[in-house]
Each structure stands twice: as structure tokens, then as C-alpha cells.
Amino acid sequence: MNPEFSTSTTAQVLRSLPKRYAKERRFRLLGLCAIVLTMLFLMVLLGTIFLKGWTAFQQTHIRLDVYFDPVRLDVKNLANANYGALVRDSMQRMFPDVEGRSNRLQLNRLISSGAAFTLQDMVTSSPEIIGTTRSLWLPADDEVDMLIKGHTPRDVPETIRRLSDQQLVWIDTLVEDGRLEKQFNGAFFRNGDSREPELAGVRGAITGSFYTLMVTLMLSFPIGVAAAVYLEEFAPKNIFTDLIEVNINNLAAIPSIIFGLLGLAVFLNFFGLPRSSSIVGGLVLTLMTLPTIIIASRASLKAVPPSIREAALGIGASKMQMILHHVLPLALPGMLTGTIIGMAQALGETAPLLMIGMVAFIVDVPQSLQDPATVLPVQIYLWADSPERAFIERTSAAIMVLLAALLIMNATAVYLRNRFERRW
Amino acid sequence: MSTLETTASLQKGFAVPRENIGSRVQKKSRKIDRENRETVGLQFVDDPRMTCRAVNVFYGEKHAIKNVSIDIGKNEVLAMIGPSGCGKSTFLRCLNRMNDTIVGCRVTGEIRLDDLDIYEKNIDVVPLRAQVGMVFQKPNPFPKSIYDNVAYGPKIHGLAHSRSELADIVEDSLRRAGLWNEVNDRLDQPGTGLSGGQQQRLCIARAIAVRPEIILMDEPCSALDPIATATVEDLISELRQHYTIVIVTHNMQQAARVSQRTAYFHLGDLVEVGHTSRIFTNPAHQLTEDYITGRFG
Numbered sequence A: 001m002n003p004e005f006s007t008s009t010t011a012q013v014l015r016s017l018p019k020r021y022a023k024e025r026r027f028r029l030l031g032l033c034a035i036v037l038t039m040l041f042l043m044v045l046l047g048t049i050f051l052k053g054w055t056a057f058q059q060t061h062i063r064l065d066v067y068f069d070p071v072r073l074d075v076k077n078l079a080n081a082n083y084g085a086l087v088r089d090s091m092q093r094m095f096p097d098v099e100g101r102s103n104r105l106q107l108n109r110l111i112s113s114g115a116a117f118t119l120q121d122m123v124t125s126s127p128e129i130i131g132t133t134r135s136l137w138l139p140a141d142d143e144v145d146m147l148i149k150g151h152t153p154r155d156v157p158e159t160i161r162r163l164s165d166q167q168l169v170w171i172d173t174l175v176e177d178g179r180l181e182k183q184f185n186g187a188f189f190r191n192g193d194s195r196e197p198e199l200a201g202v203r204g205a206i207t208g209s210f211y212t213l214m215v216t217l218m219l220s221f222p223i224g225v226a227a228a229v230y231l232e233e234f235a236p237k238n239i240f241t242d243l244i245e246v247n248i249n250n251l252a253a254i255p256s257i258i259f260g261l262l263g264l265a266v267f268l269n270f271f272g273l274p275r276s277s278s279i280v281g282g283l284v285l286t287l288m289t290l291p292t293i294i295i296a297s298r299a300s301l302k303a304v305p306p307s308i309r310e311a312a313l314g315i316g317a318s319k320m321q322m323i324l325h326h327v328l329p330l331a332l333p334g335m336l337t338g339t340i341i342g343m344a345q346a347l348g349e350t351a352p353l354l355m356i357g358m359v360a361f362i363v364d365v366p367q368s369l370q371d372p373a374t375v376l377p378v379q380i381y382l383w384a385d386s387p388e389r390a391f392i393e394r395t396s397a398a399i400m401v402l403l404a405a406l407l408i409m410n411a412t413a414v415y416l417r418n419r420f421e422r423r424w
Numbered sequence B: 001m002s003t004l005e006t007t008a009s010l011q012k013g014f015a016v017p018r019e020n021i022g023s024r025v026q027k028k029s030r031k032i033d034r035e036n037r038e039t040v041g042l043q044f045v046d047d048p049r050m051t052c053r054a055v056n057v058f059y060g061e062k063h064a065i066k067n068v069s070i071d072i073g074k075n076e077v078l079a080m081i082g083p084s085g086c087g088k089s090t091f092l093r094c095l096n097r098m099n100d101t102i103v104g105c106r107v108t109g110e111i112r113l114d115d116l117d118i119y120e121k122n123i124d125v126v127p128l129r130a131q132v133g134m135v136f137q138k139p140n141p142f143p144k145s146i147y148d149n150v151a152y153g154p155k156i157h158g159l160a161h162s163r164s165e166l167a168d169i170v171e172d173s174l175r176r177a178g179l180w181n182e183v184n185d186r187l188d189q190p191g192t193g194l195s196g197g198q199q200q201r202l203c204i205a206r207a208i209a210v211r212p213e214i215i216l217m218d219e220p221c222s223a224l225d226p227i228a229t230a231t232v233e234d235l236i237s238e239l240r241q242h243y244t245i246v247i248v249t250h251n252m253q254q255a256a257r258v259s260q261r262t263a264y265f266h267l268g269d270l271v272e273v274g275h276t277s278r279i280f281t282n283p284a285h286q287l288t289e290d291y292i293t294g295r296f297g
């Protein structure tokens, strides 16, 4: 080769190098900025949620010495006994010098109205405790809780405070006696929704979300994969299938509330399925996730190299054998990823569920698919709407539970993908 | 016989440089003009295994194979040569209907296997492809273990009645493809982890494990070293005792060594067919001569 030519090329290359590297550096810097910005937003978001919500995992409790008074507890009629009176008696014994009806009322307001239910449960499960005295930690009222956590101020005039001066004195006494402290808020994970913040929990919503997602998964994964395999591998390519394809892509972009309206019209009004139930919620979310799953599954089927198909066909595999033995195993990781993305979407969906009545105030944890239920995002929506200060932290705590569920699902997706992924 | 002698001398002297073959060729008489695309030579044989008549292949609008008629004889190795893109692979893929898988590919004409028209409407391609095996131009092992790659065909066709029988088939196929010694201690590792040449031999083993009666090989030695090439060529000679083989190759010495007849394709036309010895010593067509003497283009 001509040496003159090659040296001039080298010179040219060297001359253009700084410019090329500068370009690369700029590009890298831009990418870095984008990442930093996203991380910043994410940190702010997660940070505020965590700071607001972590206190909800603790709840102020008051230690009461409860005397299970045989006079008040008729063994033959335990269900109708006045358990509230037991609580009130115990409070009274702690502060014997409180006189007058209104003062006693104020005193009793310090303890949660749910304390009576705890006592009832104890007595029903083991009646032999009647006649004994037990020292119990019972949840304090949410106003006390807020005060202890410092969410409501105490150095303001009594008129704009939710707790009276007298109540503050009692609280201080309880704290001094070691009878009032913050403990892990198990009720938050044990209970369903409640009007009383200190009794409200996410168990009902978690169960509802679980049932709803199970219905969605059981229906949308097989249907979606079957539809994708048929469209991709068997369907003739004609106007009709093109039309179907366009429609599926459009469905994926339809606002989810429309699916809710459809569910209302079809599942509730036409088929008469139970309102507010997880099964209807699951059906509606199935409609919503199907397009996502079908599109993701088709993409991963398309990504299977044609040479693998040819190899299978070339040694005389039938089409079904080719698909089952070679194409599906290779496409499965992609399909699973798509499905879990769809499920994560479904887990966070609120609007369509409002249309089918899953927004109702439901105290009981659902026991079956037909029971009225609510789901986590709807629970968040309901709590965010509540006026009590204590629901603010519970809203954030419920968001944290939802995020944790999403995190688990996405981790599963990554695990499954790595597990099934094969290289070629 | 003189033909045999020439073949033998060609076989011995595959290291003979191209110009030598060329100079031997040039001594012969006048050639058929370059513009003439009628097939010349020995298209048809007495006892054909496959017969192709007036075959045309279209990829959409593109006319890739133009009116090709040729027989493939029993126990014969037919070599197909020609410049890149002339349609060798396309024609080969017609013979077991692999072109069905390509969207927009259309085949007309008649291709018969024994007396069966393989392009007839209600033909089942599954037994056809079991009978007419194929080794593809690009090695395409399954992303499964080496063992499963070879065992897959016998398994789906039910050729083995026990585990040990299946293992025997796998070992035998790998041995014949010249791969056994390299992989016998790692049969459970993925076939995709082999080198390019090993993958090619794996694909050969996979194809012969089904015991097809006709084997279509599309450049089976393109990535092989001379030793592995020799193994594959031995395999071809051995298989010829019972089977029929069509092989596409860019290596003319290889065509000369393994085949009985050679077909030369040019831009979709089958230009010339004949005994291998004659094609390489005295081609009738100017295009064939240009190609084998390296003057094409």
C-alpha cells in the first residue's frame, strides 16, 4: 500500500479524534445527568412517603389492669356483655379521683373504642379468665397517638386542640407511670378498614388485592399466551388478522376507566355477578392486562430466531412440536416479563375498580372471591380522603406496602427471566 | 475407464491450483455462448430418486429459480455449485419444502420423490422432512445440550425404543460426523457453546440421527478445517452406499472429490449438469468454464 496515503489517513484520524471523544464525553455526561435526576426524584418521592408513613408502623398503647368482672360477664350471654364497661372500670380504677360524667367521658376517650373488642375476643376464646385481673396493652385513641408522635402540637390554646388540658395531664401521668408507650402496630397488618384510625389496617385490602390479582393472572396469562401463539404462529396473514392486531394495540391504550364501565355493564348488570367482589375486579383487570400480555408475548415469539424454527422443522418436527419444544421455552422469559408488568399495572389500578363498586367501606377481610373487597390502591384513595390526621400516616404506610408488593413482583420477574433465559 | 481415471487424479490432486484445472479445460472445443441459458448436459438419469420438472421459485416479485429441471439419482452425490446468490440454497430448500416457512415464497413446477408429488395439496411435510433431511448453511443448533440436539429427531419420530438405544444412536451419529472425540465428555453442555465448525458437525449429526434417505447439505464444510472436512467427506462417501445426497459447495475440489454429478447454477438458471469429471475437465458451457477457472465476474 502507498505509505504516503496511509500516513495522511493516520493524521486525519488523529485530527478528528479529540472531537469524537468530546462528543462521547458529552453523551455520557447527558446520560449521567438523566440518571441523577431520576434518582433524585425517586429519592424525594420515596423519602417523603417513608418519612410520613413509617410512624404508622407504631401505635401508642396504654397498659390497663383489666378485671374480668363476673358481675358484668354473664357466662351464658357472653356475646351481649358490656365489654366497654370493663375498659371504663379499669380506667376509673387508674384515676379514682375523676368525678363527673363529662370528665369520665373525657378520660375514657383516651383509650380506643376498639379495646372493648379485644377484651371480647379474649373472653370468647378463653372464658376461664373471668374473675381474674390481667394487665393488657390496649391501643390508645388516635388523638393520643398523634400527640405522642408529635403530629399534633400541644403548646397551642386549648380551644384549637383536640385534647383538653385535663386529658394532657392524664396522658403525662400515664407516661410517667410507664403505662403509655409506642409499640409495633400489629393491628395495621391484622385488621381490615375501620372508621377509627388506630384500628384501621391493610389486611382487607391486601387480601382483596391478592384475590383480584389471582383471578387476573389465572385468566390473562393462559388466554394472553394462547392468543399470542395463535396470532403469531397459526393465524393466516390477512386483512382480518391485521384488523385484530390493530385493535389489540388500541386496546392497550384505552383509558382503564372504560374497562371499568364495560365491567359494570357486562359482569354486574348482564351476568349479575356480586358487586364489589374480587372476582369482578379480577375480570375487569383481565380485560385491561390482556392487551399488554398479548403484545409482549407476540414480541418475544417474534424474537425467537427463525433458524431455530427451521432446525426443528428440518428434522421433521410438526408445527406443534416446534412451538412446544423450541419456540415457547425460548419465548417464555419474555412472556413472563410482560405478564408481570401487566400484573404490576393491575395491582396499582384504581379507576376501573371504582366503577364496579370496589370503593365501598369494607371492614371485614374478604373470605372468598364473591365477598365484597377492596384493594390496596383503592384503600389508599379512601384513606387519603379521610379527615383524621392519623390517616395521613396510614395512607403513606399503605403506599409503602403497595410499593413493597410491586418490588416483590418485579424481583420475581427478574428472577424468572434469569432462570428461564437461554442463550443461543 | 477414462472418466474414473480423471476423477481419481482429481481426487489425489485437490491441491492442484485452479489455473491447472483451467489450463486443462481450455484445450477443449468451443463453448456454448454466455447468453444461452438453456440447461446443457446430463439432466436426467435412468433410475431417479427425485425428479424436478420446470421448477420456478419466486420471493415475492423476485424470480430466484428459473425453470429448472433435473433428476437426482439413487445412491448418487449431486454437487451444486455456482456464484453466491445464484439460488443454490433456494433450490435445495425446495426439495424438502423448507421454503414453505418463508413468507412470500412461491414454488411452481413439479418435484417428485419416487412417485410422490411433494408439492401436492394434501402432502404431509412431517414424514417428507424426516425422509429428506437437511443440514443448513448457517449452523443452527438448538439452545439445548449436545445430547438433546442429536436425540431430538429420533425422539420425536420414535426411532429408539429404549434409553440405551437412543444413546447408541446419538453416539453413532456424533462419531460419523467426526465430533464424538471432542464432545463425548460434555454431552450435557449446550450445543450453542461449541465452536462454529463443531456446531456445523453437530448439525450434521443431528440430521443423520433421523436416518433420512436423502440428505440435503448446504455448504456443510464451510467452517471446517481440512481434517474435519475429510471426516465429513468420508461420511458422505459412506452414506452414499445407501442414501442419496445433494451437497452445495463453494469448494470445487470438494465437489470433485465427493460427487458423481455436478450442477452449475447461474443467476437462477441451471446452466449445466454433467458427470463431475467432465464438468471439471471439459465443461460445455462458457459460464461454467468461467466459474471453475476463476474467471467469473
Ligand SMILES: Nc1ncnc2c1ncn2[C@@H]1O[C@H](COP(=O)(O)OP(=O)(O)OP(=O)(O)O)[C@@H](O)[C@H]1O
Pocket (backbone or CB within 6 Å): B059, B062, B064, B082, B083, B084, B085, B086, B087, B088, B089, B090, B091, B102, B137
Ligand atoms: N428469504 C428471501 N427473501 C427474498 N429473497 C431471497 C430470500 N432468500 C434468498 N433470496 C434471494 O434469492 C436469491 C438466491 O439466494 P440463495 O440463498 O438461494 O443463494 P445461494 O446460491 O445459496 O448463495 P450463497 O452461495 O451465497 O449461499 C438471492 O438473490 C437472494 O437475494
Ligand SMILES: [Mg+2]
Pocket (backbone or CB within 6 Å): B088, B089, B090, B137, B218
Ligand atoms: Mg446458500
